[in-house]
Amino acid sequence: MATKWQQKWILGNWKMNGRLETSGALLHDLSLAANQTSQIYCGVAIPALYLPYALDWTSGSQLHIGAEDVSRFGTDGAYTGEISATMLTDIGVRFALIGHSERRQYFHENNTCLHQKLQNCLKAALIPVLCVGETSQQREAGQAENVVADQLAILTGLPVNEIVIAYEPVWAIGSGKIPTAAQIEQMHTFIYQRILSLCPKDVKIRVLYGGSVNQNNAAEIMTVRHVDGALVGGASLQADSFTAIIQAACAPLNKS
Ligand code: PGA
Numbered sequence: 001m002a003t004k005w006q007q008k009w010i011l012g013n014w015k016m017n018g019r020l021e022t023s024g025a026l027l028h029d030l031s032l033a034a035n036q037t038s039q040i041y042c043g044v045a046i047p048a049l050y051l052p053y054a055l056d057w058t059s060g061s062q063l064h065i066g067a068e069d070v071s072r073f074g075t076d077g078a079y080t081g082e083i084s085a086t087m088l089t090d091i092g093v094r095f096a097l098i099g100h101s102e103r104r105q106y107f108h109e110n111n112t113c114l115h116q117k118l119q120n121c122l123k124a125a126l127i128p129v130l131c132v133g134e135t136s137q138q139r140e141a142g143q144a145e146n147v148v149a150d151q152l153a154i155l156t157g158l159p160v161n162e163i164v165i166a167y168e169p170v171w172a173i174g175s176g177k178i179p180t181a182a183q184i185e186q187m188h189t190f191i192y193q194r195i196l197s198l199c200p201k202d203v204k205i206r207v208l209y210g211g212s213v214n215q216n217n218a219a220e221i222m223t224v225r226h227v228d229g230a231l232v233g234g235a236s237l238q239a240d241s242f243t244a245i246i247q248a249a250c251a252p253l254n255k256s
Contacts, residue, residue: 004041005204008222008249009164009229011129012044012236013097013210014070023050024057029239031061033246038062040249041229044236045097045129048083065130066095069103072116074123077194085117085124095127097231099151101170115154122158129164129231130154131210132191136171144169145190152191154199162204165191166231172211174233181224184209188226215244222249 011176012030014023023046031129034042043064054065088096098117103109114130121128132151134144148167155163167187172178179187188207195205209221210231221227229249235241 001038005162005206007039007041007229008043009043009206009208010148010242010249011066011095011166011208011231011247012242013043013100013231013233014044014046014236015068015102015233016047017237018047018050020050020053024053025064026239027054027057030236030242031058031063033239033243034063034226035061036138037246037250040246042246043095045095051088051093052091057226064094065092067093067126068097068100069115070096070098070126071122074116074120084136085120085126085209089124089126093126095164096121096131097129097166100131101133101168105170111151111154113159114151118154118160119158122160127162127164129166129208131166131231133170135170135174136169139169139171143177144187148187148191149194152194152198155195158199159186160199160203163195163199164206164208165195166189166208166210168231170208174212176212178217178221178230181220184221184224187225188224192226213245215241215248218245218248219251223252250256 043066045066045068067088070085073079073082093225099114118128123152134147191207206228208229208231209227213230213232214235
């Protein structure tokens with residue numbers, strides 16, 4: 001059986017959405033969808049408050065639970081309001097998003113802070129899902145690769161053996177707009193090359209595409225070279241659409 005570093009990954013990102021009752025029902029349905037296939041690594045990043053419930057509700061299923069963020073502080077101490085990477089792994093959380101564009105925008109997270117978060121994830125054996133991507137102005141100015149290269153530079157000098165990158169052009173998030181297949185392929189190839197130049201040669205890599213992925217476009221995106229899966233925002237809040245995206249990720253695998 002393929003390891004998770006050979007599988008496609010479909011991850012949801014609920015952002016600041018959900019309530020106890022609705023989230024319980026949704027996670028139940030998403031677990032059923034995840035259990036239908038052993039070919040896909042399925043997960044969902046949910047608000048921190050609900051993580052213990054989610055782990056309980058999905059226990060024994062193939063749906064992995066992740067955090068939407070992690071503290072930049074690495075050791076226990078006087079950091080009011082923070083949740084460390086070690087606390088997350090302590091309760092069974094598998095992965096954490098870091099550097100989502102909304103964190104960069106609203107919380108001014110920069111490379112210094114994200115380097116610390118990445119380091120904390122690695123120490124705690126929490127899989128980091130590093131989100132990168134350019135704004136529309138940066139793309140129009142021909143700077144997309146430079147921006148992404150700068151965001152990936154935080155990998156330099158860290159003992160990264162396993163890394164998940166989510167390429168999410170800021171202009172595609174929640175907008176209904178997506179890059180062309182050629183643009184996605186070009187950026188994913190670039191990301192692979194950068195990681196291989198910055199990390200140990202045997203580093204395990206998954207590069208996910210994110211930004212307006214839905215049940216109608218997932219099948220096509222999933223066949224693009226170097227697309228190892230998707231990070232899904234809005235469409236992960238509905239069982240039907242998230243299930244359809246998981247199935248779309250399985251389809252090319254079933255054909256081959
Ligand atoms: P979207 O969000 O799928 O709603 O565009 C993706 C994300 O922000 O991770």
